[in-house]
Amino acid sequence: MKQLHFEYDMTLAFDSLVEKHRFTLKCFPHTDERQEISQLHVEVFPNEFLCNAQDSFGNSCIYGYAEGQHDHFSVHVTGHAKTGLASYETAEDIPNISMYKYQTPYTKPGDCLKAYRQQFAWKEETTALDKALVFMKQLYQDFHYEQGVTNISTTAEEALVLGKGVCQDYSHIMLSLCRMERIPSRYVVGMLMGEGLSHAWVEICSGGRWIALDPTNNLVVDTQHIKISSGRDYQDCIINQGVFTGFASQTQEIQVSVKEIILKP
Structure with a gap:
């Protein structure tokens, strides 16, 4: 703690x-x-x-x-x-959890995202969390953090085509990938230790738990993150x-x- x-x-x-x-x-x-x-x-x-x-x-x-x-x-x-205080948030307490399986205008995949997804192959026993961790690691390797090349209206598809962006773009791309696998996943806005701007990351539902993952930094969210809000995408969490x-x-x-x-x- x-x-x-x-x-x-x-x-x-x-x-x-x-x-x-x-x-x-x-x-x-x-x-x-x-x-x-x-x-x-x-x-x-x-x-x-x-x-x-x-x-x-x-x-x-x-x-x-x-x-x-x-x-x-x-x-x-x-x-x-x-x-x-805990490593997860109980998912059973969230009504209408299935809505987080569906794409939004920000996360809807185009040709680039659909092609990117094809590199991943799963065993039958692969859990939602294991899939999300693989997505996060691969995205961290392939996508590059750079300010000023995207804006608040940039979609996941547009950002992946560019190959670079900020935390909002990392999160929208990861949401799109997870939702293509029918994994309930939501967008999170919060604060991270240090000084600067607000931060964004992702929560995925696996085994009845919301588990928070930070694709921008390739890590499971820990004691350095403070959550402010969550929703289907950036639009639901505008500060x-x-x-x-x-x-x-x-x-x-x-x-x-x-x-x-x-x-x-």
């Missing part, structure tokens, strides 16, 4: 004033079988209304509204996470969504920091 301190900062800057800003935030973790969240503090500015809720995938979220004119919008989240009145362009800055809390003896 590890005791971690996390901070999440997001700032939107508008080049002209906006108003009547409605938003949905999914940027804070919640307690589950693998992690315990404490001392959670959330600041949202500006806001006239905030409502804590849970979406259809069980993710914690905030629905909010800022009526007045503003040229920036900020979210600051801090808290502690005790990680490594900040909103609409407003005004003619403005916007820029977004995100900074994530996760550090281990060293307890004095």
